Amino acid sequence: MEKKLILIAEDDPKVGESIRLLLKKRGYEIRLASNGKEALSLFRQETVDLVITDLVMPKMDGIELLEAVKGLRPEAEVVVISAQGTIEKAVQAMKLGAFDFIQKPINPRVISLVVERALEKQTLILQNRDLRSKLEDRFHFKNIIGRSGKMVKIFELIHHIAAYDSSVLIIGESGTGKELIANAIHYNSPRASMPFIKVSCASLSEGIIESELFGHEKGAFTGAIASRKGRFEMADQGTLFLDEVGDIPPTTQIKLLRVLQEGEFERVGGNRTIQVNIRIIAASNRDLQEAVKNGTFREDLYYRLNVVNIKLPPLRERKEDTPFLVNFFIDKFNQKYHMNVKGISQRAMSFLIDYGWSGNVRELENTIESILVINSPGVIDIQHLPQEIKDSQEKREVIPIKIGTPLEEVEREILIQTLKATKGNKRRAAELLGINVRTIHRKMEELEEPYSA
Ligand SMILES: Nc1ncnc2c1ncn2[C@@H]1O[C@H](COP(=O)(O)OP(=O)(O)OP(=O)(O)O)[C@@H](O)[C@H]1O
Ligand SMILES: [Mg+2]
Numbered sequence: 416m417e418k419k420l421i422l423i424a425e426d427d428p429k430v431g432e433s434i435r436l437l438l439k440k441r442g443y444e445i446r447l448a449s450n451g452k453e454a455l456s457l458f459r460q461e462t463v464d465l466v467i468t469d470l471v472m473p474k475m476d477g478i479e480l481l482e483a484v485k486g487l488r489p490e491a492e493v494v495v496i497s498a499q500g501t502i503e504k505a506v507q508a509m510k511l512g513a514f515d516f517i518q519k520p521i522n523p524r525v526i527s528l529v530v531e532r533a534l535e536k537q538t539l540i541l542q543n544r545d546l547r548s549k550l551e552d553r554f555h556f557k558n559i560i561g562r563s564g565k566m567v568k569i570f571e572l573i574h575h576i577a578a579y580d581s582s583v584l585i586i587g588e589s590g591t592g593k594e595l596i597a598n599a600i601h602y603n604s605p606r607a608s609m610p611f612i613k614v615s616c617a618s619l620s621e622g623i624i625e626s627e628l629f630g631h632e633k634g635a636f637t638g639a640i641a642s643r644k645g646r647f648e649m650a651d652q653g654t655l656f657l658d659e660v661g662d663i664p665p666t667t668q669i670k671l672l673r674v675l676q677e678g679e680f681e682r683v684g685g686n687r688t689i690q691v692n693i694r695i696i697a698a699s700n701r702d703l704q705e706a707v708k709n710g711t712f713r714e715d716l717y718y719r720l721n722v723v724n725i726k727l728p729p730l731r732e733r734k735e736d737t738p739f740l741v742n743f744f745i746d747k748f749n750q751k752y753h754m755n756v757k758g759i760s761q762r763a764m765s766f767l768i769d770y771g772w773s774g775n776v777r778e779l780e781n782t783i784e785s786i787l788v789i790n791s792p793g794v795i796d797i798q799h800l801p802q803e804i805k806d807s808q809e810k811r812e813v814i815p816i817k818i819g820t821p822l823e824e825v826e827r828e829i830l831i832q833t834l835k836a837t838k839g840n841k842r843r844a845a846e847l848l849g850i851n852v853r854t855i856h857r858k859m860e861e862l863e864e865p866y867s868a
Contacts, residue, residue: 418444419534420461424454424468424480425496430521434467437523438530451475455483458491465533466493467526470501470508478508485512490541492533496521559595560743563733569596569725576723577603582675584660584720585698587727590777593698594658596725600696601654609653614646617659624667626683629674635684645682647674651691660697660720661706668713675719695720730772730779737768740776744783745795756787759795766797770804827862830855 425431448454630645706712
């Protein structure tokens with residue numbers, strides 16, 4: 416292992432020299448400077464792991480040196496030496512990020528120990544950071560946000576299967592990110608430099624879907640004035656993304672099955688067999704098993720497509736992703752519109768987290784975009800949220816009670832609804848109602864009495 420480099424800044428040559436000798440014997444590489452200024456210029460020249468600095472020195476003192484070092488390379492550790500009367504400064508140094516301080520006169524054992532611990536801590540931090548950036552590389556697919564357990568599992572799966580050519584079927588409600596995931600698989604696969612071609616099966620009428628997929632020869636049908644390549648040919652060596660695959664008509668399903676099995680097909684109106692090498696990713700917003708049962712989707716085709724199955728959960732089932740998505744979209748649209756929206760208030764964020772998002776991430780994304788475009792607020796707050804989001808909260812927070820309802824009943828209703836809202840958490844309910852937990856227990860017993868009697 417490479418020797419650790421320690422820089423000593425000490426204006427008393429005797430003290431400086433004794434520390435130098437001591438640490439050199441311990442196997443460290445040492446640089447010695449007689450004031451902060453000299454130390455800083457040495458620090459800039461080499462990758463110093465640890466700085467040991469006296470506090471009171473001419474030209475630049477220990478505190479200034481500490482600040483400069485932490486500014487230049489925060490991972491460099493700093494240990495300060497304090498003489499009598501500089502304890503206050505040493506404490507200040509700790510607040511500014513020093514690892515520890517040692518008091519004069521210097522005890523060789525103490526200084527060795529502190530140095531050892533500082534370097535150990537640094538190694539741990541660096542290893543940790545290394546690990547984390549590796550994990551991020553693995554799980555962070557460009558522009559796909561997800562910290563929930565469910566999404567992290569999906570990222571792991573994608574990472575695992577991207578390298579293979581197996582077909583992938585992605586199922587998820589509208590706006591959950593199916594296309595994003597399809598992209599990620601392609602661009603993390605060995606086919607990344609080859610084409611990624613998308614076909615929206617739902618938007619193509621039965622008459623033209625085959626010519627779109629397989630191409631056609633000149634004169635194949637009225638209007639076919641020239642021969643044309645289909646998406647399969649365009650995607651050769653790359654990936655073909657069959658979006659809304661459930662909408663492919665039955666006759667086309669048979670032909671699709673053949674391409675998947677044999678890798679070959681003919682253009683519409685042609686008899687030349689064309690061979691392609693393609694990876695298929697298909698997507699659907701409803702589970703195709705149902706369609707298979709109904710007989711609208713071929714079972715054999717389903718199994719061909721469904722080699723790897725990815726189920727993208729709706730946003731309401733991974734609410735913990737919402738804050739990350741919100742911040743991601745604020746950044747995104749700040750950049751797009753050259754705005755400087757600083758963030759979002761805690762309360763507004765909790766509205767967004769609670770909201771149902773039937774349009775999933777797409778709806779959330781559009782909401783953030785329109786808030787920025789319409790209001791460009793300094794900080795997003797409740798008043799900037801669309802009415803339906805505000806309403807949805809109010810509905811949840813309001814208990815309708817008729818005028819003239821006996822107080823006892825009102826109390827009972829509020830107690831029950833609050834407990835419902837806190838999912839039975841009595842401590843939280845007590846907090847909301849401004850009473851203590853024991854009172855809640857007592858009131859609940861009272862409520863139950865008429866029924867148990
Ligand atoms: N996890 C995510 N992180 C960041 N952006 C996302 C995420 N999921 C979805 N989006 C964004 O939401 C929008 C909708 O995503 P996408 O088009 O992939 O959804 P979809 O499932 O294909 O929807 P549909 O079924 O309507 O076609 C896109 O702008 C996409 O970038
Ligand atoms: Mg889509």
